[in-house]
Amino acid sequence: MTTAQGTAAPRRKAAARPAKWLSRGVIQVFLLLVGLIWLTPAAGLFLSSLRTEEANASSGWWTALTTPGQLSLDNYTSLLKDSGIVQAFWNTVLISVPTTLAVVAIAALAGYAFAWMDFPGRDWIFLVVVAMLVVPVQIGLLPVAKLFGALGLFGSIPGVVLFHTAYGLPFAIFLLRNYFAEIPKEMLEAARMDGGGEWRIFSQLVLPLGRPAIASLAIFQFLWVWNDMLVALLFADNESQPLTVALQSQMRQFGSNIGVLAPGAFLSLIVPLIVFFVFQRHFVQGIMAGSVK
Structure with missing residues (x-):
């Protein structure tokens, strides 16, 4: 047997x-x-x-x-000779990149503070941040437009960047705070016993451990801002409009001008695809880490 x-x-x-x-x-x-x-x-x-x-x-x-x-490649040659489309492309870069960097930097600092630092009203402030997640973007369009008009920011790239940064922070802070809170407390206490200050712990310990979540957040934020048209349609003028608004204007003026719209739309599409495929390893690590935790 x-x-x-x-x-x-x-x-x-x-x-x-x-x-x-x-x-x-x-x-x-x-x-x-x-x-x-x-x-x-x-x-x-x-x-x-x-x-x-x-x-x-x-x-x-x-x-x-x-x-x-x-x-x-005649369509792309003609497109690159269109100064309006080229300027709109660079406007999109000038809006998306600073917004992504600002959201990630501020959210990382705030997420660490909410997760591991004690200060008066911490939990109540975090509840207010979480409550901001349910506020639709459309509610703030007109009040912020009036505020930017008074400050001289309406119709400019800094105004669009500030709006995207403000409305991207609640979700970013919520995401990174929850991720940072999963770091073992003993690890941070050991770093403090070794004489590490808060900034050193944040920069040399928390940020490397939170790289997957930060990369995932950066990808989502970049894609959202790059593909946005509603905010830019209201807050940007002809000199600061991004590619999405420029293509929409081309469609409105020339109808089905596929010779301009197709290469412009593919130019707008290929950049997010490149960003996603370049950082997909970090994105998958963030998803897997979140599922395990």
């Missing part, structure tokens, strides 16, 4: 390997199909941006797969 059982066990293991490989292959094929479906609109937009307006009007973008001779 012992010998029979001993020989049966390797057979079951050997039989389980093909099943494991098959299930893994099915999952990989499924994920590949999901990825292809997700990327299909981006691929269609890219091919449309390389075709002439007449070709896009007469046939679908998928015909370029069989007749690649219709593809050219």
